[in-house]
Amino acid sequence: MRPRGEARRSGAARRGRSSANVLRGRAWRLADQGFRAYNRGRYELALQRAEAALAIRPDVPRLQLLRVYALQKLGRNDEAARLAAQAIAQGHGSPELQTALINLRPAPDTGGAPATEAYRKGFPIATEAYTLYNDGKYAEAAQLAERAVRIDPSQGAWSLLWLNALENQQKFDDVVQYGNVAMALGAPNRDAIMARMRLARQAIANQHAQDAYAELNKGRLRQALAQARDAVRIAPDVASHRLLLIGVLQAMRDDAAAEKAATDALSVDEESTAVQLLRAYLRQSLGEPAKAQEDIDAVLALDWISPEQRRNARLIGADLALAAGDKPRALALLQPLPADDKQAEARRAQAGRGWGSWGDSGADLLAAHAPLQLCRDTPYGTVCDLAPWDDPGSDSPASRAYAAYGRQEYPKAIALARRAVAEQPDSEANQNLLTTTLASGTAQEQQEAMDRLNTALAAKPNDAGLLRQRGYLYNARKQYDLALKDFVAARSTGDAPETNMLDEAYATAAVGNRPAAAAMLRQAIDDADAGTITLDRQQRFDTRSAIANFSREWGVNASVGYRGARSASNGLAGQPISVPGNSVFSTVEAYWRPPDFLNSSNRTFEVYGRLSNTLRSGTTVTGAQVVDNPCGGTINVGESTFKGTAGWPSTTGAIGARFTPDAGTNLTFGIERQFLLGTATRSGALNAGPDSVRCALNNQAATIDYQGNKASGGWQAYMLYGFYEGTALRLDRSSWYTMEGYLQAGYTLLDHGVAYTERDAAGNVLGTGDGRLRRGQGFAAGEVRIGRSMLTSYSDRLVVFPHITVAGDWYSTQGRASGVPLAGASSFALAGNGTSWSAGAGVGVNLRYWLNEDRYNAQRSHADLALQYRARLGGEADRAKGFFVTLSYSY
Template structure:
């Protein structure tokens, strides 16, 4: 069944998935759609004057749709005004450019006009009743009574088959009725009887240009539903109608390949090359076909010619190189695969990973032998879509799940992540050994919020061994997603050795190495990442750059000095150089400590040797103060878990003053918090911190514990200095001591902290600070040591 003019035009106006270098119009919608429907409906019912009016209005609303321009020309021609039709085509060319369909239509119209159509070329050629019948045919045509015009003309032609103008009249009347197939057959019959006249050639080209796209569309539909016989028949018909109709030759070759009719496919490809030697797809298809037929030398020659063509788009050329590489890999020639991919730099699209995967396979295949298997060659695939003038096809490397992968990629780009996940799953099911599909699935799952499943899919890929077929950067991504930092670090480092690590991945490589326990290597990546940001090679957000410098500060720290002085030390982490334990005395204590990390950062498992001294400066209870209270300590502390700030310490109490007794002390401390560092991305932020410590004196048995929790909001005082931060907060604190009658106490209150950060450079965030803290607490339980004013000043370098 022949599709209506409206149905075909709407199908042709819908953009497809094709990646060819052509701008397709947006689908007709709204008012333009309704008016266009009326224009096509009027044309189909032979109301040509109405069709002209509706077509002009539709063009006014959507001047970019070529099919509307062609409809206007057809309606004007059907009214008998071919010169007006030419003017309409001229207007279309001015608006849309010299599109092939417009130029072909204009040439056909001019040729028909030049042939003297629809008027007797020789008034004396016919006499008597024959002349009267011929005049009746012309009058009927002028009145748009095409049935009578055809009947009268055929009546004359039955007796006088030599009168060519009447053949032209019959053909034009059939065309005006929309009976293109009958008109085309009439052209063929007239040509067989009277020779290939210019007027017949023009009409054959014009009518064939209308029939060709319809037949090509039917071939496309048949191929999509797997009916290769119909696809072959309709593709051949399309080529017969219009030898240059877009896509018909590609569809014919593809249908013959799918039908395993390789000899015919080879001939069809040869015909396509003869028709257009600069087209890329026929060369690639014929090369693949000839490889399948065992014609190796001919196949290599076709592939070599394909690599020399320059008319294809860049992406078509990249896909073509991948097709050639696939054939080379399948036939055991990895070096030829590498040669085909040589010079293809990353382009930011899906072909980047496809190319990288094949390069990796080729490099590994160079060290092993691969047997050729021409019965299972990865034949290239066509991706086709309808356009105004036929079918537009682009060639893609073999992928049994291409349709699902393309749908997933399209959904991902449109941020429809649930659909992207569903389609990517299907692609993985169909082609489970293709890492390109798995990468898209992992990305889609992560974007859809399914982090656990994304991680599991990455782990599955690693366990399958498929990760070894990936290029280093993609393998590093998979390993990172699977939370296997050692494996990720290995691939990042491999990418560096292969000069494949882009500046944008320097920090990722750094954190992978850091989590894998290679802190010095991580520091080198962070340093390079900071340089890349400063040089403009990458663009880090200010806070991201700051956090990178903060990490560098931690990695590079090998020693430090702390000092503090406090009135009734608060038991939080800023008083770590005060006397361990707690007391009911309202006193002022001061102390200082120096520490050394003999192993440096040590993958976050820091070990510190320290020496400390502290004394009591004032005691309300009259306890020992001054030099007699001076107490020293030598100790070691360790942080065994990189991800948890849990610290164990053991130290020797050394009496430096006469009132101090020697002892051994074991301590355990835990701290956690958020928002405790300086921030550069916002002037204020929430801050919370918790510090708890417990200890045991061995020689003179005593157990103690202390804790402090603070929650508030930090404010950067930019008006004074952007390194100065005020932190008002609510506090809950308490302690326990077996040497005090009322062993436990706890209080709550409010406080304010003022901290100034300093000592930073291009690679390090501020590494030192001065801190002042003032609190007032109310007692909750215990004695009076839980309430009142608490003050502390500390210094960290």
């Protein structure tokens, strides 16, 4: 950290500082191995690695200090003192090395009378303290050193002995406390004491940081945030602690707070390139692309950064520009990079294709292409840099595996995780990473993940993290009862994160206990309000949406539709009359979900009742034309008009049941009994198919009417496949990609008794009889809508969905009348048998307003207004083209 009044160093000085602070290649690896060995108590190995590293880089004080500390731990104090003095004489010293030398060389007895009475009294106590210290008895040494200091505080070496003895016991808080006491008593070596206190504070901060990482790995974000804030408060000049705090806030999905933390970090060190680039990413995620690019420019303006850092800044800036849809800016950033730079070329190609087009949103791209945070331990502490998401030269396969996993590139993530484990098999984090990635792989890889988890849990049966990992894997394998058991066991350990409650609730719903799951999620809302669990705005909304879904037992859907051509799906005898023209149709349906039968978070079973009819029927005009005479020749037919039936006479009803066995596949099966309620649905005039029958009727100038009874009806069986992405309300962004569609197929059979009446042109009855009217129809229909949903400035509950659409249908109809009072032809096929299809495409817009919410439940109702215009692609023109308008309400 630089004092505010210090003049800016020259670029050359900064470059010199940068190169001195970084170990590379073999020297870095040896130093890293040495410090790790020292931390594990393997002092001989630490000494060997330190000496090997010093042979390459003798100018690094921390390596000198590592060698001295290792020798001291091995009891070779004289050698340690000699080498420390030698390093200092050669100009490779540091305050810490000076302190170590003083500690290794206790003040000798000059043989003469002590300078003061205090020194005479304190000297033997200090001598004994040194002896105890060198024997590793640090607690006793600290006690005696404190006594000596309080007797004669002018002996600075005794104060350092006291603090070193406390440090070796890892009593870092005491080092800070008693360092202040020693200076208050009058110790003359204030700089050395303050250096020791600074190291102690860093050690305290490091412990908070380690605790934060541990809590973060367990998913306990609130606890991780508190520890990260303490680490930054105690050691504000340590960049890795600042990055940790920013990372925790990102994990909590609080990008605004993370951006503020980055700004605070830059106020301490304005030349931290990692923090500046990370703030650029955060600003882009907050919808501030101009400010994001200002941060990129600030990094590029630094004259001391390495070519690799400059290149990475350009690539990251290009990613942010592409996510914002600013292709010129992206190309400008990439322009200085050579043509053979594969990463730059990939971004140039992406700019040519254009991110942010249909199917991709900037926010989704930003999340999938987040920069990598590459951190490494050095003799000067942890150093972090930011690299682009596809950095091939990263020395951290674990970081790249996490990034690939976040982009759902699971085979790549698995390969990188295997490499991370091969390089560091003792790393528990890498082992967990491999298990996590395997759980998203093939069935064979998922089984490997399960075997690893079972082995790990056999050794540590109460590990909450492992239990939760296995619970997620059981969920993926649809073994929901076992998943619930693991989430409950994780909670029982007391080490599960706060969000375990949510996982347990969803697993409870998956096994069929939806009411209990809803109750657990209500408790989560209460805990969030009380501050004991962290839910951001979108997480709270998703939780409330789940409550609304799990507690729902019944509902009502109503719709009114206007279309220039009515779909022939209701063109059967006994269905609402289907005629070309501007007609308005309605449907009202009520459904019930039995709470204790078949329903879970993954299955839905409903019984329902439905009424449908034509509210207003358009008029069909048939122009004058010449048609074939079924008896031979032709007939001139004049212009005629026809208006279809509307209102109650056109009403049909149905009672049915439908079942979705797996929400993952979203395939629904249904069966219903249909009722011909309106008089027009069960009566009409027969239109014979065979020419011989129509000729006989023409010769008599006769027609045949039919009339069914009130019990008339039919059966329909069907299956429906639906696919939906982005159709739910979002509160974490203003627009998002949306695709929805369905494909339905089924068969309807109407076979009921009717009374036939044959009449002549004057209305006289020529004959009557009882017979049957049978009509079967197979059908298939589908539609796809693709576009972007956007929140409006009017309300965050009003969503506009402009889209393109493609729709089609196919029908195969077979109808037959039997028992007809017509001489020689009592049974015949009806006209219109055969198949027909239509297909159309066009554009449309949908307005959806969400409503009916409370504290626990998100919006349980919505009103939709959909308008489309389709052009005919093929098939029946009257069905395929025209305006299609639907107003619907779901309660």
